[in-house]
Amino acid sequence: EAGVAQSPRYKIIEKRQSVAFWCNPISGHATLYWYQQILGQGPKLLIQFQNNGVVDDSQLPKDRFSAERLKGVDSTLKIQPAKLEDSAVYLCASSLGAGGGEKLFFGSGTQLSVL
Amino acid sequence: KQEVTQIPAALSVPEGENLVLNCSFTDSAIYNLQWFRQDPGKGLTSLLLIQSSQREQTSGRLNASLDKSSGRSTLYIAASQPGDSATYLCAVLDSGYSTLTFGKGTMLLVSP
Numbered sequence: 001e002a003g004v005a006q007s008p009r010y011k012i013i014e015k016r017q018s019v020a021f022w023c024n025p026i027s028g029h030a031t032l033y034w035y036q037q038i039l040g041q042g043p044k045l046l047i048q049f050q051n052n053g054v055v056d057d058s059q060l061p062k063d064r065f066s067a068e069r070l071k072g073v074d075s076t077l078k079i080q081p082a083k084l085e086d087s088a089v090y091l092c093a094s095s096l097g098a099g100g101g102e103k104l105f106f107g108s109g110t111q112l113s114v115l
Numbered sequence: 116k117q118e119v120t121q122i123p124a125a126l127s128v129p130e131g132e133n134l135v136l137n138c139s140f141t142d143s144a145i146y147n148l149q150w151f152r153q154d155p156g157k158g159l160t161s162l163l164l165i166q167s168s169q170r171e172q173t174s175g176r177l178n179a180s181l182d183k184s185s186g187r188s189t190l191y192i193a194a195s196q197p198g199d200s201a202t203y204l205c206a207v208l209d210s211g212y213s214t215l216t217f218g219k220g221t222m223l224l225v226s227p
Binding site for chain 1: 119149156157158159160161164204206214215216217218219220
């Protein structure tokens with residue numbers, strides 16, 4: 001079974017530039033998550049989708065971050081414009097069901113450096 | 116707001132030792148608790164999931180316990196090996212919510 005795929009693995013940009021990350025969840029998984037993990041911290045949820053609908057985006061900085069999950073499969077997360085404090089690893093995860101009480105499967109992440 | 120604390124932040128042990136990692140959470144109204152492993156430059160791998168009605172879960176050399184009323188969980192690793200070196204994260208799912216709150220993790224180094 002293929003895991004959660006993310007690209008790119010690394011990205012270096014200058015502040016005020018824009019960047020996009022892509023995620024393809026495990027086939028058949030209804031729920032998709034984007035997490036932000038700052039060095040030395042635990043992951044923080046940015047947005048959760050169930051199929052192609054948003055379940056929770058309460059911690060997403062909507063003035064600069066956006067995400068979509070077209071057709072309920074793969075997803076993109078965009079930052080525009082990027083700030084220095086956005087430097088982090090962006091993790092995508094998926095779960096089979098609605099998210100409550102199920103194991104999450106994580107991708108390897110995209111490491112973003114904003115200079 | 117749920118807060119998850121993990122102690123110690125880092126741990127270094129010689130191969131073969133049994134060890135305990137600690138996790139505490141402030142709001143005992145949880146749905147479940149998960150322990151994850153994270154290798155450098157990698158995503159997270161779920162190790163054990165304990166439902167709120169359970170007291171412990173075991174997988175191989177790993178045993179996780181949950182005391183919901185006191186807001187504590189422990190991850191016990193028996194006969195540690197260098198391959199166990201990684202960061203271990205604890206995460207709780209609050210009742211009525213669908214998001215996980217993570218601790219900062221314990222960085223474990225097992226030396227040969």
